[in-house]
Amino acid sequence: MVASTKTTSWCRVALPLLLLLSLASRSFAGRRVSTSSMNVIDRCWRWNPNWQRNRQQLATCSVGFAGKMINNMGDNPLNPKVGTLRYGVTRMRGKVWITFQRDMQIKLQKPLLVSNFTTIDGRGANVYIAGGACFLLYGVTNVIIHSLRFHHCRSQAPGPVLGPGSKIIELGQLEGDAIRQVGSSKIWIDHNTLYECEDGLLDVTRGSTDITVSNNWFRNHDKVMLLDHDDGFVRDKNMRVTVIFNHFGPNCNQRMPRIRHGYAHVANNLYQGWTQYATGGSMNPSIRSESNLFIAPKFGNKAVTWKEDNKDGGRSWNWQSVKDVFVNGAYFSQTGNRGAAPRYSHQQRFPVADARSVSALTGSSGALRCSRRC
Numbered sequence: 001m002v003a004s005t006k007t008t009s010w011c012r013v014a015l016p017l018l019l020l021l022s023l024a025s026r027s028f029a030g031r032r033v034s035t036s037s038m039n040v041i042d043r044c045w046r047w048n049p050n051w052q053r054n055r056q057q058l059a060t061c062s063v064g065f066a067g068k069m070i071n072n073m074g075d076n077p078l079n080p081k082v083g084t085l086r087y088g089v090t091r092m093r094g095k096v097w098i099t100f101q102r103d104m105q106i107k108l109q110k111p112l113l114v115s116n117f118t119t120i121d122g123r124g125a126n127v128y129i130a131g132g133a134c135f136l137l138y139g140v141t142n143v144i145i146h147s148l149r150f151h152h153c154r155s156q157a158p159g160p161v162l163g164p165g166s167k168i169i170e171l172g173q174l175e176g177d178a179i180r181q182v183g184s185s186k187i188w189i190d191h192n193t194l195y196e197c198e199d200g201l202l203d204v205t206r207g208s209t210d211i212t213v214s215n216n217w218f219r220n221h222d223k224v225m226l227l228d229h230d231d232g233f234v235r236d237k238n239m240r241v242t243v244i245f246n247h248f249g250p251n252c253n254q255r256m257p258r259i260r261h262g263y264a265h266v267a268n269n270l271y272q273g274w275t276q277y278a279t280g281g282s283m284n285p286s287i288r289s290e291s292n293l294f295i296a297p298k299f300g301n302k303a304v305t306w307k308e309d310n311k312d313g314g315r316s317w318n319w320q321s322v323k324d325v326f327v328n329g330a331y332f333s334q335t336g337n338r339g340a341a342p343r344y345s346h347q348q349r350f351p352v353a354d355a356r357s358v359s360a361l362t363g364s365s366g367a368l369r370c371s372r373r374c
């Protein structure tokens with residue numbers, strides 16, 4: 001079905017590659033107009049006509065709470081990290097970077113349980129995960145999901161499935177999400193196209209944190225993105241999620257995202273209408289909505305925000321709109337008075353662009369069509 005490549009030879013190419021990259025970025029800077037109009041993630045790797053030979057360079061391009069995904073690369077002799085060969089050989093055994101040799105339609109008979117230190121890289125092929133079960137990230141870290149197309153994911157009856165480490169896992173009922181994350185951290189979901197699934201497109205639940213959701217195209221869907229699914233799960237107070245450079249719409253109804261308890265930095269996204277709301281939540285979450293482009297539907301609800309009605313009506317919740325741009329009468333109801341800054345580490349930080357460039361920066365959202373150029 002898919003070609004799985006262990007990345008043991010990476011150490012031999014890491015140093016020359018780093019040199020090559022620093023030289024190349026100098027000589028390419030400013031030469032290709034298209035690169036300069038890309039967002040900070042895409043600009044990091046899409047300039048490279050040899051991306052197919054340097055696939056793992058992608059892992060250095062993530063920003064936001066996922067941080068850099070360099071644990072997914074092979075050994076990095078300059079900067080050994082937990083999970084690399086240099087740090088611990090046992091982990092390395094499970095480190096895989098999956099690519100696809102040709103276009104394919106994959107109908108999963110059971111949910112795909114993604115393992116620790118796994119990259120699923122759809123660049124170079126048109127890969128559809130459709131019409132059956134979809135992805136489950138269950139108690140894992142260091143996962144990249146890139147350039148896949150998810151649609152018509154279906155609910156699944158309980159039953160056994162082969163999980164990480166060849167263990168048989170007994171799964172309960174699943175509701176038909178495209179990508180469901182349970183108790184998982186350091187996850188990067190980039191450049192996927194997701195639509196028309198039975199339940200949510202992306203769910204982040206039960207203690208999941210340090211997640212970046214970037215460059216995806218979400219369309220034709222009711223419940224788009226859920227950050228924590230349970231009012232009673234207070235551990236999700238620590239949840240931190242970055243949502244950047246995504247295109248929501250057309251025909252999205254709600255949850256872009258809907259958040260409970262935790263914190264979301266939602267920046268430079270394009271909202272092409274909504275029916276119920278774009279940004280919503282309950283249980284005192286904090287949100288910084290920054291330099292997004294909110295285009296309200298011509299007719300219907302102009303409010304970007306929705307708060308589940310409870311005792312204090314969310315009046316004290318820290319929801320900040322910073323430099324967002326509103327079209328067609330869209331408006332954001334701010335509450336609280338703290339800045340809701342994301343407090344990123346050096347590796348997680350990135351420049352948020354002006355909202356007026358959001359259309360350009362999200363122009364290639366969704367799964368990429370790559371040949372020589374990507």
Ligand SMILES: *[C@@H]1O[C@H](CO)[C@@H](O)[C@H](O)[C@H]1NC(C)=O
Nearest residue numbers: 115116138139140141164165
């Ligand atoms: C993944 O790694 C984490 C952290 O090292 C570990 O606790 C967990 O058991 C691993 N999960 C699987 C499914 O192997």
